[in-house]
Amino acid sequence: MNKNRKEKILTIGDGIASWCLHEELSKNPMLEVTNIAKNDLFIPCSLNTTSINCLRGVEKGVSPLGDRIVDSFKTFEHFFDQQNPQGVYQGCEYQMWKEDNLQKWQKRYSGYNKINDNPFLSSLVKDYKFYFSNNAYFIDPLKLKQWFRSRHENLIHFKEGIVLKVDNSNFVKTSCGDFQFDRIIFCTSRHTRHLLSDDVDQNFLYYLDHSKDVAGSYLEINIPEQSFDFKESFNLVFDQFHCIYRKEQSVLQIGSTTLNRCALELAHEKQLLHIYDYIQKSSFIELPLFARFQQKTGIRHKGFKRLPFWGQISANKFAICGLYKNAFSFAFLAAKEISRSFD
Numbered sequence: 001m002n003k004n005r006k007e008k009i010l011t012i013g014d015g016i017a018s019w020c021l022h023e024e025l026s027k028n029p030m031l032e033v034t035n036i037a038k039n040d041l042f043i044p045c046s047l048n049t050t051s052i053n054c055l056r057g058v059e060k061g062v063s064p065l066g067d068r069i070v071d072s073f074k075t076f077e078h079f080f081d082q083q084n085p086q087g088v089y090q091g092c093e094y095q096m097w098k099e100d101n102l103q104k105w106q107k108r109y110s111g112y113n114k115i116n117d118n119p120f121l122s123s124l125v126k127d128y129k130f131y132f133s134n135n136a137y138f139i140d141p142l143k144l145k146q147w148f149r150s151r152h153e154n155l156i157h158f159k160e161g162i163v164l165k166v167d168n169s170n171f172v173k174t175s176c177g178d179f180q181f182d183r184i185i186f187c188t189s190r191h192t193r194h195l196l197s198d199d200v201d202q203n204f205l206y207y208l209d210h211s212k213d214v215a216g217s218y219l220e221i222n223i224p225e226q227s228f229d230f231k232e233s234f235n236l237v238f239d240q241f242h243c244i245y246r247k248e249q250s251v252l253q254i255g256s257t258t259l260n261r262c263a264l265e266l267a268h269e270k271q272l273l274h275i276y277d278y279i280q281k282s283s284f285i286e287l288p289l290f291a292r293f294q295q296k297t298g299i300r301h302k303g304f305k306r307l308p309f310w311g312q313i314s315a316n317k318f319a320i321c322g323l324y325k326n327a328f329s330f331a332f333l334a335a336k337e338i339s340r341s342f343d
C-alpha cells in the first residue's frame with residue numbers, strides 16, 4: 001500500500017459496535033473512514049434494547065467469556081470516567097431471590113443481604129427475601145449514538161445505503177454507489193454471514209454458522225416524574241424478570257423475553273403479559289395498565305458458545321459480532337483491539 005496516501009476504510013453498520021469503533025479509528029489521521037448503514041431496513045438491535053452495563057458477580061479467571069466480560073466492563077468504565085458520554089447514567093441493579101433457590105444466587109453473590117433490612121426494597125418488593133446490589137450503568141442508546149455522532153461528524157463520511165455485495169478485493173456494491181476500499185470492518189451483527197466474500201477464514205464461517213438469532217421483547221412507557229419519585233435509576237430483578245426505572249429518561253421498562261433461533265421483530269405479547277403479571281404480583285409498584293405500554297423488540301446475535309467475536313477474518317477484512325447481552329461493554333474493548341491493527 002502507498003504510505004503517502006490515506007488508507008480507505010469502510011465500516012458497515014450503525015449500532016454500538018460501529019459507534020465505539022469510529023471513536024478509535026477517528027484518532028488515526030492516516031485513515032479515511034466511510035460508514036454505510038441502512039437502519040430502516042436492517043433495524044439495529046442497539047436502538048431496541050434495555051442496555052444496562054453491570055458485572056453481575058462475573059469474575060476473572062473462571063471462563064474465557066467471564067474474562068472478556070470483566071475486561072470489557074473495565075474498558076467501558078475507563079471510557080466513562082474519562083469522557084463522561086451523554087446518555088450514560090449511574091444507578092443500581094438489585095438481583096433478588098426467594099429462599100428456595102438460594103444456592104444458585106448464594107454461589108454467585110457471596111455478600112448478599114436481606115430485603116427486610118433495606119427500607120427502600122421493603123417498600124417496593126413482596127415475597128422476595130434476599131438481594132445483591134450491583135453498580136450499574138443505564139444507557140440511553142439514542143442519546144449515546146447522538147453523542148458519538150457529534151464527535152465523528154467531520155471525521156467520518158456517513159452514507160445511508162444497503163451494502164449488497166463485497167468481493168475478495170474489497171470492491172463494494174451498494175444502493176448508494178460502487179466503491180473500492182483498502183480494508184473493511186463488518187459491524188453488522190447477525191447480518192454478517194450474508195455479506196461475506198469467499199476469501200474469509202473458515203473458522204469465522206464456522207463461528208457464524210453456530211451462532212444464533214435471539215429475539216427479545218420488552219415493555220416501555222414514559223412515566224410522569226411526580227408519580228415515580230425515586231432518587232436514581234434502578235433495576236429490580238425478580239429472579240430473571242426485570243423492572244427498570246430510568247430516572248433521567250422518565251421511563252419504565254419491563255422484560256425481557258428470550259426466544260432462541262428467532263428473528264421475528266414482533267413482540268411476544270403472551271410472554272410479556274406473563275412477566276408484567278409476575279412483577280405486578282411481586283411488587284408494591286403501581287404499574288400502568290399493560291395496554292398502555294409500548295412493546296419493543298430487538299434481535300440479539302448470540303455467538304458460538306456465547307462468545308463474542310472481534311478480529312481479522314481475511315487479509316483485508318475484520319468483523320465485530322456476536323455481542324449478545326453484553327454489547328454495551330464488549331464494543332468498547334472490541335474497538336480498541338481492532339483499531340490497533342490499523343496503527
Ligand SMILES: Cc1cc2nc3c(=O)[nH]c(=O)nc-3n(C[C@H](O)[C@H](O)[C@H](O)COP(=O)(O)OP(=O)(O)OC[C@H]3O[C@@H](n4cnc5c(N)ncnc54)[C@H](O)[C@@H]3O)c2cc1C
Pocket residue numbers: 012013014015016017018036037038039040041042043044045046047048049050051052053161162163164187188189190191195215216217218255256257297298299300301320321322323324325326327328329
Ligand atoms: C431486549 C434486549 C435487551 C438487551 N439488554 C442488553 C443489556 O442490558 N446490555 C447489553 O450490553 N446488551 C443488551 N442487549 C443486546 C444489545 O442491544 C445488542 O447485542 C447490540 O445492540 C448489538 O449491537 P451491534 O452494533 O453488534 O448490532 P446492531 O445494533 O444490530 O447493528 C447492526 C447494524 O448493521 C446494519 N446492517 C446490517 N446489514 C446491512 C447491510 N447489508 N447494509 C447496510 N447496513 C447493514 C444495520 O442497519 C445496523 O445498523 C439487549 C438486547 C435486547 C433485544
